[in-house]
Amino acid sequence: MIQQIVFILIAAITFFFAFKQYSKIVRNIRLGKSEKISGNVGDRIKNVALIAFGQKKMFKRWIPAIMHLFIYVAFLFTQIELIEIIIDGTFGIHRFFGDKLGALYNVIINSIEFLSVGAFVATIVFLARRNLLKLPRFTMAEMKGWPFKDGNLILIGELLLLMGIFSMNGSDVVLQQVDPDHFKNTGHLLVSSHLGPALFGGLSESALHLIERSGWWLHIMVVFGFINYLPHSKHLHIFFAFPNVYFDKLQPRGEMSNMPEIMNEVKSMMGLTEGGDEEMNEDIPEFGSKDVFDLSWKNILEAYTCTECGRCSSVCPANVTGKKLSPRKIMMDIRDRADVIGNNLDSGSEEFKKDKSKPLNADNYEDGKSLFDSITKEEIYACTSCNACVEACPVLINPLEPILEMRRYDILTMSEGPSDWLPMFNSIENGGAVWQMPDSRDQWAQDFNSEKA
Amino acid sequence: MRIKTIAEYKNEGKEPEILFWVGCAGSFDARAKKVSAAFVKILNAAGVSFAILGNEESCTGDPARRAGNEFLYQMSALQNIETLKSYEIKKIVSTCPHCYNTLKNEYPKLGGEFEVVHHTQLIQTLIEDGRLTIEGGKFEGKRITYHDSCYMGRVNGEYEAPRSLLSKLDVDIIEMDRHKSTGLCCGAGGAQMFKEDEPGDKRINQDRVEEALEQSPDIVTANCPFCITMLLDGIKGKEKQEEVMVLDLSELIVEANNL
Structure with a gap:
């Protein structure tokens, strides 16, 4: 009874704080410009099925893809066990699905056990990649400090989860012999039927109970911890990958977003507008993106979806030749900036009000900083727009778009940018050409024709 | 066949099959002008009636747009669209993947809807339709690698047309480690062609050329004038220009067919 009350209380607190935290992230995503992304529902669902659910793009690199698949599918299957744990914990029962699902129950638990062994191996390899092998994409400059710790914490958390599962199942198997009324027969378990007796065989019943309960509580507490940790972690991709893939813009990769306000102004300059000049905006316009407020909400969703795997940066031609640009860092900086603004808005502090007489909100916010404080011009101007980062991302994040939007701000609003570009x-x-040439444009054709003649 | 402008066609009351969008590189760059001429020879050999805009053509605006200068892009693009519309152009072929991409993917939003193909795609169609036959065997024993341009490859998903042309020439392509969707950029895109590199360990074209040279090629083929410039510069940097040639696919065909 006491266990039940404690469980329900902890679960309630967990979900309360989780709700608050995820609401904040949704609010932070909405700091971006609203942009309607809809239509083509069929294509969107297909993308979610193939790319998010089916991990299609992960399989460009087979070995990490298979290891990641183990952790991912283990995670999916464990949801069934998690539901059972929540039911058991709430109603004070043991293995609720045990007799409801019949033979299927044994199949499910065995699948979880099999996948968990795979996940265990994968987790150890992943830890080794980060800490022993020091793979370049995990040790770049932007991975120092918190991102490095974050990566390890998640993997250690996964190991704890697996420890919880196997000590719970292992002691359960032994207890099924001792107290068959309470501990329902689960049938033969792939791992625990061997590991349980080997580790816990011969222990007293009370010790076994303690181990079983500890395993159970360890598992669920790590899960509860995860739920509240994810909003601060790169690991948020386990949820956000799905909406992020769904809301892909589905436009040709080679198409930069159009700027209708500039198009219309040029059209009216050229006398191309129908029905006379449109009225001009009298404010001094700002173009491109200086801060997360000027990015699309989709760019910010992408930033929160990024799991910092670094595939983008490992194929970026600028990055691999030693330039400062790292597409992953661009996404990380956008997320960090959105977090800072979100926290400042929550502080309600006077200092962040643009207009002190009005309440603090996203439209009335000024902290004297922008994306340009963390993303330097050296980075944005090193991009060749080759789309290697876009191609590499397993969850359809597009780091190129914010880079080009920041160029637009610098060039159009600030009239700055590389002076090398001025002659072009x-x-x-x-002259209508990228080079200043003395010849006429058709000179080559005239030459060709006179040669023929 | 001499090269005619669309205005000349119009004066004759005729309509060409296709408009050849030459681009700035194809019009002015000494190396790329040879590619323009090679492609014209192929068009003539296949009996394709084509026109150029001549002096009415101007930059598509791609480098301005990718540099962030939307204003300049819109001015160039809208002007070109007006010109193309005034001649009622329906189909365009370009030897430059950047022009191709902008014409195909970006002009529609500004009201310019045209059917746009890259010259490697058009040549493939001409072969399929039996209008052009490629003589194989000319490059027997030559080691040939192919560099995917970003804007035909990753950006527009065209990996096969150029490779199919090479196979028609009986060439066994020696692929670089990074090819097709993982092909490394030459370093020119995003208006990088027109500025100095940011500080780093090496230039991107150097990295790409080192990768190409690992295959000990006799010829590095490409399908983009800017890639060709970058690859040539990189090969000169390695002092290999006497041994390794950088050629556009159309130039291989001209050589194979003695056009």
Whole structure:
């Protein structure tokens, strides 16, 4: 009875704080510009099935894909056990599904055990990749400090979960012999039927009970911990990968987003608008993205979805030749900036009000900082727009878009940018070609024709 | 066949099959002008009636747009769309993947809807339709590798047309480690062609050329004028220009067919 009350209380607190935290993330995503992304529901569902659920893009690299698949499928299957744990914990019963599902129960538990062994091996390899092998994509500059710890904490948490499962199941198997009324027969278990007797065989009944309960509580407490830890972690991809893939823009990769306000202004300059000049906006306009407020909400969702695997940066031509640009860092910086603004808004502090007479909110916010404080111009101007990062991301994150939006801000709003580009801009504007040339554009054709003649 | 402008066609009251979008590189860059000429020879050999815009063509605006200068992009693009519309152009072929991408994927939002193909795609169609035959065997024994341009490959998903042309030439392509969707950029895109690199360990084209040279090729083939410039520069940097040639796919065909 006491266990039940404690469980229900902890579960309630867990979900209360989780709800608050996830609401904050949704609010932070909405700091971005609203943009309607809809239509093509069929294609979207197909993408979610193949890319998010089916992990299609992971399989460009087979070995990590298979190891990741073990952890992922183990996670999916364990949800069934998790539901059982929540039911058991709430109603003070033991293995609720045990006699409800019949033979299927044994299949499920065995699947979880099999996958958990795979997940265990994968977790150890993943820890080794980060800490012993020090794979370049896990040790780049942006991975120092918290991101490095975060990666390890998640993996250690996974090991704890597995410890919980196997001590729970192992002691259960032994207890099934001692107290068959309470401990329902689960049938032969792939791992625990061997591991249980080997580890816990011969222990007293009270010791076995203690181990079984500890395993149970360890498992569920790590899960509860995870739920509240994820909002602060790269590991949020386990939830966000799905909406992120669903809301992919589904436009040609080679199409940069159009800027209708500039198009219309140019059209009216060129006399192309129908029905006379449109009225011009009298405010000094700001173009491109200076801060998360000027990005699309989708860019921010992508930033929260990023699990910092670094596939993008490991194929970025600028990054692999030693330039400062790392597409992963761009996404991490956007997320960090959204977090900072979110926290500042929650503080309600006067200092963040743009207009002190009005209440603090996203439209009335100023902290004197922007994305340019963490993302340098050196980074955004090193991009070749080659789309290797876009191609590499397993969950359809597009780091190129914010890079190009920041270029737009710097060039259009600030009139800055690399001075090397000025001759090119001038040539296009005055001569219609990227180079200033003395020849006419058709000279090559004239030469060709006279050669033929 | 001499090269005619669309205005000349119009004056004759005729309509060409396709418009050849030459691009800035194809019009002005000494190396890329040879590719333009090679492609024209192929079009003539296949009996394709084509026109160029000539002096009415201007930059598509791609480098301006990717540099962040949307204003300049819109000015270039809208002007070109007006010109193309005034001649009632329906189909365009380009030897430049950047022009191709902008014409195909970006002009529609500005009201310019055209059917756009890359020259490697058009040549493939000409072969399929029996209008062009490629003589194989010319490159027997040559080691040939192919560099995917980002804007035909990853961006527009065209990996096969260029490879199929090479196989028609009886070439066994020696692939670099990074090819097709993982092909490394030459370093020119995103308007990098027009500025100095940011500080780093090496230039991107150097990295790519080192990878190409690992295959000890006689010829490095490409399908983009900017890639060709970058690869040539990188190979010159390694002082290999006497041994390794950098050629556009159309130039291989011209050589094979003695056009």
